[in-house]
Amino acid sequence: MIYLAALFIVMFVGFFAYTSYCNIRQEQEIERRKKISHYKNMINDMDELLLNASHIPYSKSLVLMLQNRILFALNNILECNPSLTAIRTRIADINKQIEFVNTNYKSGDDNPFIAPKDDRQAISMLKVISKLRKVARSEHNRGKVDPGTYQQEDRRLEILMLKINISSLLNHTRDAFAARQWGTTKQLIHKAQTVIRSIVEKDPWIESREQEFAELDASVSKEISEMNKKEMHNIEEKEHDELDELFMPKKKW
Numbered sequence: 001m002i003y004l005a006a007l008f009i010v011m012f013v014g015f016f017a018y019t020s021y022c023n024i025r026q027e028q029e030i031e032r033r034k035k036i037s038h039y040k041n042m043i044n045d046m047d048e049l050l051l052n053a054s055h056i057p058y059s060k061s062l063v064l065m066l067q068n069r070i071l072f073a074l075n076n077i078l079e080c081n082p083s084l085t086a087i088r089t090r091i092a093d094i095n096k097q098i099e100f101v102n103t104n105y106k107s108g109d110d111n112p113f114i115a116p117k118d119d120r121q122a123i124s125m126l127k128v129i130s131k132l133r134k135v136a137r138s139e140h141n142r143g144k145v146d147p148g149t150y151q152q153e154d155r156r157l158e159i160l161m162l163k164i165n166i167s168s169l170l171n172h173t174r175d176a177f178a179a180r181q182w183g184t185t186k187q188l189i190h191k192a193q194t195v196i197r198s199i200v201e202k203d204p205w206i207e208s209r210e211q212e213f214a215e216l217d218a219s220v221s222k223e224i225s226e227m228n229k230k231e232m233h234n235i236e237e238k239e240h241d242e243l244d245e246l247f248m249p250k251k252k253w
Helices: 002-054 060-080 085-104 119-141 147-178 182-197 204-247
Strands: none
Touching: 002 060, 002 119, 060 085, 060 119, 060 147, 119 147, 147 182, 147 204, 182 204
16 A cells, blocks of 8 residues: 555656656747747848848948847857758858958948938838837947947938938928928928038038028028019009099099
């Protein structure tokens, strides 16, 4: 009887230990899959951001930042599952891309800013730049980007956002001017000029837009002046007609 009780206890403990082990393994597997999914999403996000380099000027530092973030995610996936040969291939590929960018990538005049065609494209570009700033901040917080590079990159992205806003304001200003909506045109011009004045480091693109807004402002002021002169002339003519009617010789009946 004692032996049966002891055997039962051993079996119970063994079953409990096995169940606990299975539960732990299951939890570990769930956690592993969560991590892999998280890093895959990170890779997809970075790949999507890199695709936008065709119509948004990316600096060399920014491209390397995105590629190194992909490499970081790939290494973490491989750590979670060392048997994934496709990940090893992708790691080798991204390392080659990083090496190529380090050697050949050019910034500045080779990647000029292209203004958005309409509000929809402007909103899309602003969303991309907002994501890029978050990535830069995250990499800086992880110690992967030095403070100087981060501040320079964040400011560059901020100016890009301002340029997009200026472009949108210019499009709306031109439309309002064409529609002869002088009050709206003036408001848009003053708003754009306020944005431009906030930018200390003006490049040729910003200076050109600043000049264009100044010319539009002068044209609107001229139109308003001409309109006021015309209105005054009409008022004077009306008053003259009224005086003529008042003092004209009266007919005798």
